[in-house]
Amino acid sequence: MNHMQKTYPQFMPDGSGDLARIGLIYIASSVVMEEEMWAMSARGVSTHTARIRLPKVTVEGIEEMMNAPELETAARHAAAPPIDVLCFGGTSASFLHGTAYDKALIQKIEGWVPGPKVTTASTATLAALRQVGAGKVALATPYVSTIHERAIRFLSENGHEVVKSAHLDITDDHALAEVPLEKVYDHVLSVDHPDATAIFVSCTNFRTVGAIAALEERLGKPVVSAIQASFWHCLDLAGVKGAKPGYGSLFKGYEEDV
Known part of the structure; x- marks a missing residue:
């Protein structure tokens, strides 16, 4: 009987979120937050996004987006994978009506998708x-x-x-x-x-x-x-050292062990 352990070649990093998976509710027409979160992510941290439509970057446009039923749909879609943290990735949308509104938004999302820890760009x-x-x-x-x-x-x-x-x-x-x-x-x-x-x-x-x-x-x-803070807060809530070095003093103690 052969008790030798099977050996495998060295595999390339593939983006697997085996350390922490972040769910992101993000603007449909936007690109930067995802790109920057992936840039800052150490091996083992991944981001998974659901999107909502923002008509225009004005008070009226933001209010239209936040009052649309697709916000709940996006939250449920973002939390459908096995994520650890869910972030609402809109700064102005979460601070528009002040601190109480931002806190209420987190409670609303937690009600829709119990399980993952929830934050917003403003809370972060x-x-x-x-x-x-x-x-x-x-x-x-x-x-x-x-x-x-x-x-x-x-x-x-x-x-x-x-x-x-x-x-x-x-x-x-x-x-x-x-x-x-x-x-x-x-x-x-x-x-x-x-x-x-x-x-x-x-x-x-x-x-x-x-x-x-x-x-x-x-x-x-x-x-x-806002993006840096959102990513950092997701790592903090997940309790992982998941940042690559070089993205600011905020990440002291949160950078990957190399």
């Missing part, structure tokens, strides 16, 4: 700002002024006074994703202020994570983006 942002010890912040967004002002209000009502901010007045979702990283870098630098303990960059279809390490090195303070 507040958790990330706590993690880096932020007080007063600076804010960079690509939004129109009406949404930008609501971001300021959301941060302020959660103890983060916004000491300086700027926005880009973009209403088209595809245009958000096309802003080059060099412009994002300059945009973030433009809002820095001596009183800002951290800088927050909002929007989940706005490129950020490739520039965060460079920005932190230049500014000497934490830079938190």
Whole structure:
């Protein structure tokens, strides 16, 4: 009888989420959040997405999306695989009507899909700002002024006074994703202020994570983006070290062991 153990060749990484699987409810016309989450994911972390339609990046467009029955459908579809955490990947959509609305959104999703831990981009942002010890912040967004002002209000009502901010007045979702990283870098630098303990960059279809390490090195303070915070909070809720190195001080203690 042969008791020798069978040996196999070295296989290539295939993206398997055997460490943690993240479910993502995301905008149908958006691309950046998925791309950046995969870029930050260490081996063993995967993201699985269901989509909802956003008519326009305005208050009215966001409200139409959030009131549509497809939000529940997307939540159920995102949680159909064996996921560990479910994230609602829309920052402005979750902060639009303030903190109570964001918390109610989490409770609504938990009611639809009991099982996975649930977060939103806005809840993750507040958790990330706590993690880096932020007080007063600076804010960079690509939004129109009406949404930008609501971001300021959301941060302020959660103890983060916004000491300086700027926005880009973009209403088209595809245009958000096309802003080059060099412009994002300059945009973030433009809002820095001596009183800002951290800088927050909002929007989940706005490129950020490739520039965060460079920005932190230049500014000497934490830079938190909505996508980075969402991914970090999913790792935190799942209890795994699942980040590749190089994506900001937020991930201290969460990077893969190599």
